[in-house]
Amino acid sequence: MATKKMAIIATKGTLDMAYPPFILGSTAAALGYDVQIFFTFYGLQLLRKDLSSVMISPLANPAMPMPVPMPVMVQMLPGMESMATMMMKQKLKKHGVASLEELRNLCLEADVKFIACQMTVDLFEFEKSEFIDQVEYGGAATFMGFAGDTDICLFV
Amino acid sequence: MNFDKELNARGMSCPLPIVKTKKALAEMTSNQVLKVISTDCGSVKDMAAFAEQTGNPLLSQEEANGEYVFYVKKK
Numbered sequence: 001m002a003t004k005k006m007a008i009i010a011t012k013g014t015l016d017m018a019y020p021p022f023i024l025g026s027t028a029a030a031l032g033y034d035v036q037i038f039f040t041f042y043g044l045q046l047l048r049k050d051l052s053s054v055m056i057s058p059l060a061n062p063a064m065p066m067p068v069p070m071p072v073m074v075q076m077l078p079g080m081e082s083m084a085t086m087m088m089k090q091k092l093k094k095h096g097v098a099s100l101e102e103l104r105n106l107c108l109e110a111d112v113k114f115i116a117c118q119m120t121v122d123l124f125e126f127e128k129s130e131f132i133d134q135v136e137y138g139g140a141a142t143f144m145g146f147a148g149d150t151d152i153c154l155f156v
Numbered sequence: 157m158n159f160d161k162e163l164n165a166r167g168m169s170c171p172l173p174i175v176k177t178k179k180a181l182a183e184m185t186s187n188q189v190l191k192v193i194s195t196d197c198g199s200v201k202d203m204a205a206f207a208e209q210t211g212n213p214l215l216s217q218e219e220a221n222g223e224y225v226f227y228v229k230k231k
Contacts, residue, residue, distance in 0.1 A: 027171040030178035031209045096169040096196070106175050 004028075007147040008037045009155045013045030015056040015088055015100070016064075020156050021046070022103035028152070029110030037107075038143045039135075040117035043156075044124065047116055047131040051100050055085040108134055115142060157216060157227050159191040160184065166195045166223070173199045174206050177228065181212060184230045189215065192226040200224055 006028045010021040021037050028035050039047050045054055058064050059075045064084075074080070092099070098106070107114075118137045121128070128137070147153050163180045165173040173194045180190055192203070200217065203226045207214035215227040 023171050026175050030171070030175045031206065096167040096172070098169075098172050103171075110175075110178075 003034050005034045005150040006152040007150045010037055010039045010043035010046060011041045012156060013042030013054060015054050015085060017156060018046050018054055018100050022100060022107055025112045026103055026106040026110060029112050035112040036115060036146045037112060038115045040120050044116055044120060044126060047114060047135050049132055054100060055081050056088050057081045058084045159227060160188040162191045164193055166193055169196055170198050174202050181230050186230055188230050190228045194224045195222060
């Protein structure tokens, strides 16, 4: 039987939206899939050596469960984003959910291939030295080359 | 049931029990049995799905005191 394949496009760079690509990528690899994740636009933040700037904001995020209801005016205040991120990280830890770093490392150990979109790297004037060494660079045609032959293809 | 290796996945959430099971099996030889202990109720369905998709038979599973114990045979 041919090896199954999965491709994911990761376009978001917030803490909550960083989880699905790494969870699905590491799980699919554990199930024997050949996996590629294509990081573009804000998803590029997930390839940084240091992931501490990946945050979650309660602002414009009405579905986010909060310990106490919080008016939008309060959510705007300085420091609220850091606080929400700290609280979310504590919650993740308490429930035994792996950190982003751990999940990303599990992906890399399982040979999940990370492709950074060259166009958006140039657009945001990122330096390749800001990203982890295992990243490869390519464009839409590179993604199609792999995605066209996959069993599962997701846009996150 | 006899087993060759034990994986303590207590306190871990999805997808760690599955990913760690895969890693543990990778270090074992064919026909050896891995015992996995998990506290994640989601791992009941996930472990069965893992076994089915990877072809490593799930020999048995039991639940006691909020813990789930799986015996997976390496194919």
